[in-house]
Amino acid sequence: MSGIGVKPQPDVLDVERVREDFPILGRRVHGKPLVYLDNAATTQKPQPVLDALFRYYTGSNANVHRGVHLLSQEATDAFEAGRVSVQRFLNAAHASEIIFTRNASEGVNLVAESFGRLKVRAADEIVITGMEHHSNIVPWQLLCERTGAILRVVPITDEGELRLDEMERLLTERTRLVAVTHLSNALGTVNPIPTIVEMAHHHGAAVLVDGAQAAYHMPVDVQALGCDFYVVTGHKLYGPTGIGALYGRQALLEAMPPYQGGGDMIRSVTFEKTTYNDLPHKFEAGTPHIAGVVGLGAAVEYIRGIGLDRIAVHERDLLEYATARLNEVPGLRLIGTARHKASILSFVLDGVHPHDIGTIVDREGVAIRTGHHCAQPVMERFGIPATARASLAVYNTRSDIDALIRALRKVREVFA
Amino acid sequence: MSELTELYQEVILDHNKRPRNYQVPSGANRHAEGFNPLCGDRFTVYLRVEDGVIQDAGFQGAGCAISKASASLMTDIVKGRTLEEARALFDRFHDMVTAPMEATADADLLGKLAVFAGVREFPVRVKCASLAWHAMRAAVQSASDPVSTE
Known part of the structure; x- marks a missing residue:
């Protein structure tokens, strides 16, 4: 940390x-x-999170990144402070590597869509595991349907551990990405992420870690894990529902095309050509869940405090x-x-x-x-x-x- | 504990432990699957329908005590009924597990199905009690194509 x-x-x-x-x-x-x-379904909310939501709505509510008035400035500050809190919580190198999403599922979908368009072609392969939550299965199936890529599944043992020997066998030069849960929601298994990252990177594949379950049980350091993407959801981090975050390595996020179009994610728009905003805003179209980010920020600070x-x-x-x-x-x-x-x-x-x-x-x-x-x-x-x-x-x-x-x-x- | 005892009555526990009609009846000519994706309960209901009358009924699958006992009792009670009567029973059963029933109105018709009245106090379990009934109604309404015997 x-x-x-x-x-x-x-x-x-x-x-x-x-x-x-x-x-x-x-x-x-x-x-x-x-x-x-x-x-594991959702956690309860501590008073500091409830207070932060109340304070935001009663004291500073305004839209972010667009007003010259004081409330808008305060709302923007609170929103971006939430991003810095999540950055520190996951030990990301840059705040701009934290993209706010609705939940962990949306983080996975964002990567499947955007990274998919950048890197995944017909006959390429995506490797997942036999212990994934549906949210770390279905987005990859959709990507495979769209591109003609092939989904490979690493089997698990009777104890619920990953068969790393089988994973090694499944990783090839066709593998574009490995998607794996940090902590299985159905079995409780904690996966050896650094080992998996090393194996995947050896084959030139990126790694997405589903941290929805892990991030409130153990310290997460995305730089130490070495993963390319890490997704979390606020409501399991003692924070509000409807807010989550995606960590992505800066170089990858910069190379990836936008996920959704809308306000905030653009620099300039004409009918002939639109230029996109810098990270992280490129991936955050429309008015975000400002209160959610404020609540999430308070939640991860609460966890850090303990x-x-x-x-x-x-x-x-x-x-x-x-x-x-x-x-x-x-x-x-x-x-x-x-x-x-x-x-x-x-x-x-x-x-x-x-x-x-x-x-x-x-x-x-x-x-x-x-x-x-x-x-x-x-x-x-x-x-x-x-x-x-x-x-x-x-x-x-x-x-x-x-x-x-x-x-x-x-x-x-x-x-x- | 009293509402629980109402829910898990002896009859239900007995039918859960020893389900009746837990088979594909010979000559079955209609079937339909009932699946509750929420809890994974899955039953297939089989009927042998001749001249508009359910001559035999059975079921296969797995689920909780409420859904299994309900499938067991349902297959018992629809035997010998016309398709029209089976549909009417579905409606009455559905009413009983969802809304308060008028004291005695259907007691005779529903007979031992009345043991499911306790489900009313457990709204999330209503789907369990009615799963096999939905499958039965779908089978009644399905075309009379033969059941494959794999």
Whole structure:
């Protein structure tokens, strides 16, 4: 990390103190205290993020990059400060390498569209993996349909780890790009990104990393990872929905054609010729989600204030505890047992469909996700229609896990 | 716990554990698939229709307890009914799991299907209870082309 701003403290995370920052954690669900374990779907929002949104709309609301009046200047400053916050959060070399998007999916689509037009031709190849979220599959399928390129899929092991030997075999001089998740939303697997980047670059292929799940669980340094693109979404970073960011290496972004046309992304327009704006504005057509960027900026500063190192240690302890407790539940099988895992506990229970598990534990106040987690190929790989998934965040405690275990006992009672 | 007990009644748990008509009936001449992409529940409903009457019904597939028990009970109850009666049953079942039902109006007609009334309290589970019913209605409305036996 760059070392600017609030340095992570070496001491242990004070979870109770953190929980006080999240007003929603005080509510009750079906008469029980809320136990929120659906963080991989979206995280809850801390007060500093809510305050930033309120302050922006009550104090500085205006359009950006175009007004001479004070409010427009303040809005522009707040917006660009959000970009610098995200730059520092991902340790990008330049703020102009941060492109704001609606979410991680839009970041992937932007790259598939724009990088695709720059580099991908018929019979070229795109390599993805067997553990991708639909949002890191479908944009590449669309690109392949459009260009005649071929999609290759790196298989995964029974534990949910990438077959790097197979990846090596799939990488050729035809490979234009490798798209891989940093942290699997369905399995919890953390992929060895620097190794993958080295392999891909050796074959001249670019690398896009889907960081939607990873970025709130572990420090992300895009320069150390060496990847060409990294996408995140604000609502999983304790920020608002509808805002995400794409990091792209400057030289690549400069060479890539615009994604969408509109205001802000141009320098001059005539009916004969339009010249495009510089980075990052070239990729940000139209009035952006200004409040979203303000909220996202506040969210990543909030995370930096706590320190992702401390968060990672806290969540690793919780993951180990939860894994041990879940393994004690009769008939329960964890799906995704990679050596390097984070934050995700996907499981099935003998004789009980995940959907029924979800309904029953909900009545105990425990929110988990059930279904295919937008990763149908992963479900198919493991021969199951769905899993139940508990996913952790900074504010979860061992007592949340205990509540889940108690709720699973209720499931057993109903399905005795 | 009471709403949960209403949802997971003994009859439902029993049909989940030991589904009836879990097969492709011999001579089946209509079928349709019901798929809930949200949770991955997927059932195919098979009917043998002769002279406008459902002579036999069965289903195959996988899903949660609610959807499986519903498929099991549905295939039981439509046997021997005319296509018109099956359509009317669909409407009544759908009403029962979505809106409060008039106290006794359909109790006789719906019979043991009344065990699904508890689904009303769980709006996200309505689709589970009605999945096989939608497939049955689609099969009723489909042309009578033969089911391939792969």
